[in-house]
Amino acid sequence: MESANSVCQGGACKGGVLAHLERLEAQTRRSDRKSEEPAGHTKERSLRAKIQELRRQRDQLRAEVKQRQARVKASSANEDLNRTVEISEQEVLERQWGNVKAILQAYRFTGLSGKLTSRGVCVCISTAFEGNLLESYFVDLVIGKPLRIHHHSIPAFIPLEKIARAYLQTDIQRFLFSLCEYLNAYAGRKYQTDQLEADFSAFLTGPLQRNVLCNLLSFTYKVDQGRETSSFSARLLYEDLTATLPTDVAVTCAAAEASSARWEEHRTSHEMLFRAKPLHQVFASFSKQVERLDLSLVS
DSSP, X not given: OXXXXXXXXXXXXXXXHHHHHHHHHHHHHHHHHHHHHHHHHHHHHHHHHHHHHHHHHHHHHHHHHHHHHHHHHHHHHHHHHHHHHHHHHHHXXXXXXXXXXXXXXXXXXXXEEEEEOSSEEEEEEEEEETTEEEEEEEEEEEOSSSOEEEEEOOOTTSOHHHHHHHHTTTOHHHHHHHHHHHHHHHHXXXXXXXXXXXXOGGGBSSOOEEOTTXXXXXXXXXXXXXXXXXXXXXXXXXXXXXXXXXSEEEEEEOTTTTTOHHHHHHHHHHHHHHHHSOHHHHHHHHXXXXXXXXXXXXX
């Protein structure tokens, strides 16, 4: 009896231990599953973070690639533009060279000539009046952008800067022709006054007064009218600096003769002559009148 009870108690004890062990194992498995779940979530979050970082790096690389492509494209466009600008400037310079050469070649018989220099061209302007060659002047031009004057021998009273501002950059032919007009007109006016003083000084009763431009002249002169000699005073103004004939003429007689209708007729005719003919030609006509009067008196 006692042995049986001991066996049962031992069996009961054995069964209770096994059950306890099973409960422990179950608890352990549940605990393992619970501990695995947070670890899985942590790993998943880590992978997602890595994916997001990789995507961010991918987007950044794409943006950098696009920026580099844009810079390369812009650089290529700038190079093409610079090349185009260089070609255009070269074409402009070549065109300027061609224009100057053509002008000098076409008008070499009109007083314009020139020679090429290392910088551009040196233009020589030879003035003339009534077929007489007079002074020559030069303008050293630098062919570039902009076209500019390097040296020149143009007199200071010729409005070179004004002419250059108006035409040098836009119309080189007009610039040269305009400069020729001013220089030839000045040379023509100076030639007339020089000829008057040199060849017809016998008509002058005082010094011929003139300014540097020779566009304002005043003098007194006498003309034989048969057995009488008439005295006159003249003032000639050339307002147009490209002209060789005066724009305003004033001839006066001596006070004692001014009231005479005959002297008034002479005075008026003299004004008309000064307006219509070069100065020395007017006095040449006076000289011929005197010769004709002398011949009529002799005959």
